[in-house]
Amino acid sequence: MTWFRRARPEQRPSAQESAERFWARWHELLPDIAAALGDREPHRVESRLCDLVADVHPDLHFSLDRGTRAIYALVVSGQEDPALRPYTDAWKAAAPPDDALWEFHDSVPPVPDPTGVTVNLGPHRVVLADVRVHAQVDAAAGVVDVAVHHPVLAELDTAARAALTFLPLDATLGERLAAARLRRVEPALELPADTIDLLELRELVRGLVD
Numbered sequence: 001m002t003w004f005r006r007a008r009p010e011q012r013p014s015a016q017e018s019a020e021r022f023w024a025r026w027h028e029l030l031p032d033i034a035a036a037l038g039d040r041e042p043h044r045v046e047s048r049l050c051d052l053v054a055d056v057h058p059d060l061h062f063s064l065d066r067g068t069r070a071i072y073a074l075v076v077s078g079q080e081d082p083a084l085r086p087y088t089d090a091w092k093a094a095a096p097p098d099d100a101l102w103e104f105h106d107s108v109p110p111v112p113d114p115t116g117v118t119v120n121l122g123p124h125r126v127v128l129a130d131v132r133v134h135a136q137v138d139a140a141a142g143v144v145d146v147a148v149h150h151p152v153l154a155e156l157d158t159a160a161r162a163a164l165t166f167l168p169l170d171a172t173l174g175e176r177l178a179a180a181r182l183r184r185v186e187p188a189l190e191l192p193a194d195t196i197d198l199l200e201l202r203e204l205v206r207g208l209v210d
Contacts, residue, residue, distance in 0.1 A: 015090035018056040023094050025052055037072060057087040068112060070103040077107050080179040108175035114198045117171055121160045124152050131168045132195035135204060142208050143181055147188040154189045161187055172198040173205055181205050
């Protein structure tokens with residue numbers, strides 16, 4: 001998963017106007033997007049998609065991924081910034097219905113099985129099945145504090161270490177549930193005692209909601 005963002009313009013139209021303009025331009029660009037994805041060359045359209053998303057709001061990020069119900073997924077995320085929620089809400093409300101080819105998400109959705117995901121961080125090819133989490137539940141508050149461990153964490157720089165701390169959580173829970181139910185999140189360079197894997201973490205956190 002690769003995230004993109006453009007620079008900030010000085011003036012913004014309304015969230016609804018920006019969303020409507022996005023989807024009009026999306027339909028115009030869709031043949032080129034389909035051709036680039038069909039050729040496995042998404043870089044051919046990344047710059048134009050950056051411009052489309054920046055026109056909704058410059059602080060939004062997006063990714064093109066494999067879908068869970070459709071072939072492709074377009075994810076536009078404000079990374080749970082409350083100030084961006086009106087823009088992602090308007091973007092999603094104006095979106096066409098999901099179909100067999102495309103599905104649209106206004107926050108990062110959970111992947112079906114995060115333990116089957118492999119990500120590239122610099123020279124490291126990181127298998128999320130190797131992530132272990134120490135979880136402390138505050139049942140009264142309905143939240144969980146977590147320490148995330150992976151064997152390569154100690155070898156990463158600060159930015160990559162943060163990415164490997166939060167990425168498995170978003171992949172496991174989805175961005176919105178992770179933001180709502182995870183209170184304190186920190187990397188664990190050494191393997192803590194009493195750890196669980198990502199699928200066990202998903203079951204634990206979803207149990208707080210049920």
